Amino acid sequence: xxxxxxxxxxxxxxxxxxxxxxxxxxxxxxxxxxxxxxxxxxxxxxxxxxxxxxxxxxxxxxxxxxxxxxxxxxxxxxxxxxxxxxxxxxxxxxxxxxxxxxxxxxxxxxxxxxxxxxxxxxxxxxxxxxxxxxxxxxxxxxxxxxxxxxxxxxxxxxxxxxxxxxxxxxxxxxxxxxxxxxxxxxxxxxxxxxxxxxxxxxxxxxxxxxxxxxxxxxxxxxxxxxxxxxxxxxxxxxxxxxxxxxxxxxxxxxxxxxxxxxxxxxxxxxxxxxxxxxxxxxxxxxxxxxxxxxxxxxxxxxxxxxxxxxxxxxxxxxxxxxxxxxxxxxxxxxxxxxxxxxxxxxxxxxxxxxxxxxxxxxxxxxxxxxxxxxxxxxxxxxxxxxxxxxxxxx
Numbered sequence: 001x002x003x004x005x006x007x008x009x010x011x012x013x014x015x016x017x018x019x020x021x022x023x024x025x026x027x028x029x030x031x032x033x034x035x036x037x038x039x040x041x042x043x044x045x046x047x048x049x050x051x052x053x054x055x056x057x058x059x060x061x062x063x064x065x066x067x068x069x070x071x072x073x074x075x076x077x078x079x080x081x082x083x084x085x086x087x088x089x090x091x092x093x094x095x096x097x098x099x100x101x102x103x104x105x106x107x108x109x110x111x112x113x114x115x116x117x118x119x120x121x122x123x124x125x126x127x128x129x130x131x132x133x134x135x136x137x138x139x140x141x142x143x144x145x146x147x148x149x150x151x152x153x154x155x156x157x158x159x160x161x162x163x164x165x166x167x168x169x170x171x172x173x174x175x176x177x178x179x180x181x182x183x184x185x186x187x188x189x190x191x192x193x194x195x196x197x198x199x200x201x202x203x204x205x206x207x208x209x210x211x212x213x214x215x216x217x218x219x220x221x222x223x224x225x226x227x228x229x230x231x232x233x234x235x236x237x238x239x240x241x242x243x244x245x246x247x248x249x250x251x252x253x254x255x256x257x258x259x260x261x262x263x264x265x266x267x268x269x270x271x272x273x274x275x276x277x278x279x280x281x282x283x284x285x286x287x288x289x290x291x292x293x294x295x296x297x298x299x300x301x302x303x304x305x306x307x308x309x310x311x312x313x314x315x316x317x318x319x320x321x322x323x324x325x326x327x328x329x330x331x332x333x334x335x336x337x338x339x340x341x342x343x344x345x346x347x348x349x350x351x352x353x354x355x356x357x358x359x360x361x362x363x364x365x366x367x368x369x370x371x372x373x374x375x376x377x378x379x380x381x382x383x384x385x386x387x388x389x390x391x392x393x394x
Contacts (some may be wrong), residue, residue, distance in 0.1 A: 021185065024355040027377055028391040029384065031355075033348040036206040040182040041075065041219030043206035046317050048076045049221065050177030051188030051202070052169040054076045061159055061367040069158040069366045070165060073188030073202055074173040075115040075221055075274050077315050083139050084109040085323025088154045088315040089134040089287035093294045097270045097309015098123050101148040101151060109283030110323045111148065111315045114174060117189035117272050119158060120151045122165035129170035141324070150311060152225035152270040154192035157366025179377050182221070185360030190223045192366060195269065195302065195357065196240055197229030199364055199372040203357025207345035214334070216279035218342055219348040220293070224357040226269035226308055231301035234355055237387045239380060240301065246379075258392040270309035270355070271297060275346055280318035280332035285339060290314040296350020314346075 023039070025031065036043025057066030077086040080374050088111035090102045100123060105111055113134055118126045133146035154160055173188065182204045186192075190201025206219040232240030273293040281289065294310040297304070304310045319331045334342075358375055365371045384390035 003083065011172050021360050022377070023184070024352060024359045026112045026393065027359060027381055028393045029355060030389055030391050031322060031348065031352045033207045033345060036208045036217050036219070038181050039206055040204040041206060041221040041274065041276050042179045042182055043208070044217050044219040044317055044384035045080070046078045046279050047219065047276050048079045048179050049182045049204075050074045050175070051183055052173040052175040053187050054169060055161055055190050055191065056163055058365070059369070064162045065365045066159050066162065066164070068162065069192035069364060070119050070122070070154055070160070070163045071188045071191045072165060072169050072173040073117045073223065074177050076174070076177050077111060080174060080177050083141070083324070084320055085112055085141060086315040086317060087281065087286060087319060087322070088313060089283045089290055090311065090313040091287060091290035091293075093297070093310035093312070094304040094306070094308045095311070097151060097311050099148060099150040099272070099311045099313065100127055101146045102313070104146045105148065105313070111313075111363065113139065113145070113147055113248055115148045115150070115313060116170065116173065116270065117150045118165055119154045119160055119189065119192070119298040119385050121160050123149050123151050125163065125165050125167070126170050128176070129167040132167060133171055134175050135332040148313065150223070150272040150369055152189070152193055152223050152272060154225070156194065157192035157364060157372060159367055170252060178306065184356055186362055186364055190357065192225060192364065193225035194372045195224045195354070196227040196232035198358060198375040200224045200357050201361045203355070203360065205349040205352035205356055207343060207349045209341050213341045214338065216277060216342065218279075218345040219276045220296070220346065220353045221271040221325060222350065222353045222357055224308065224354050226271045226297075227300070227302050231303070233299065233301040234343075234380065235384060235389045237384055237389050239383050242383045243379065269307070271302070273312040273350055275312065275314035275350075276317065277314070277342060278317050279342055280334050281316045281339070281342075282331070282333050285334070285336070286314040286316060288339070289342060289346055292346040293350045295347035296354065299347065299351040300354045
């Protein structure tokens with residue numbers, strides 16, 4: 001018999017998880033830039049995040065039964081009570097993945113509702129559920145819904161062909177979304193994800209610009225599922241190469257043996273990045289911001305492999321009401337010659353969000369006994385110390 005356990009993260013649980021698990025900065029990983037209060041995408045005022053996590057069963061795979069290791073993560077640009085739109089744009093580094101609704105984002109320049117992230121084979125279910133949630137709540141911007149739903153593949157640990165994500169899980173993620181601390185690691189859509197040969201998942205970070213640069217905030221949330229072991233770099237240190245021959249392998253023994261013969265073989269996968277800011281940027285400028293998320297990926301060693309879906313979306317919470325007005329409106333726009341600090345903040349926050357996802361994740365065993373191992377915190381600190389890149393924890 002399979003025991004069903006459904007975990008929906010609400011704010012109190014988010015705070016508990018955030019306090020219980022150290023984040024990358026707490027381990028002494030040095031990052032550039034100044035984070036906001038929560039060092040999370042929710043540092044952008046109004047942004048809410050919710051997770052619905054589904055974990056059930058152990059042992060051999062039985063399609064439609066389990067084991068199940070999956071979920072849904074929702075990002076609401078102006079919170080679940082708002083029907084206002086947000087200027088937005090998207091960008092793809094490598095397109096072997098999916099993000100629905102982007103054709104209209106590109107055409108209109110606006111994001112009309114939440115962004116949700118799940119596993120590859122649940123995109124359709126989640127899309128339909130978001131429309132139902134918006135329709136029932138009177139939140140559709142048009143008579144039809146074109147929600148933004150993104151994915152990464154979790155079939156190594158999860159019964160992905162069993163379609164275990166249901167409408168209720170999507171509703172849970174949306175209805176329980178909140179501001180404040182954000183749960184990271186093996187939660188929501190990131191439950192069964194892996195990166196750089198280790199367990200991974202959801203991560204987040206933010207940057208607060210100096211008042212002389214406008215005082216704006218940039219927040220990033222990632223669902224990280226990409227990269228090979230030897231590619232991993234943390235704070236510029238070749239952590240993955242240092243650990244290339246250590247006995248912590250993501251894949252089954254046959255693949256692990258092949259990797260020992262060729263430790264520099266890359267592991268391809270996907271990453272979804274959501275970038276939020278309160279800076280008054282229009283859609284063409286947000287396209288530029290979304291592109292800078294690629295630099296955060298590159299700082300951690302990612303190269304956008306052929307089988308990888310590296311897809312990014314950026315939105316601004318400024319210019320409230322501009323997308324729903326029935327009459328001409330005046331909007332604010334940051335001059336282009338003042339936008340570079342936001343580019344830097346995006347790259348910095350994306351890098352830290354990925355490392356936070358890696359650090360927060362815990363070892364997980366899923367279908368057929370497949371196990372994905374968490375990166376050892378002490379070993380990570382040891383390698384950073386070797387390269388004089390560790391801020392010794394107090």
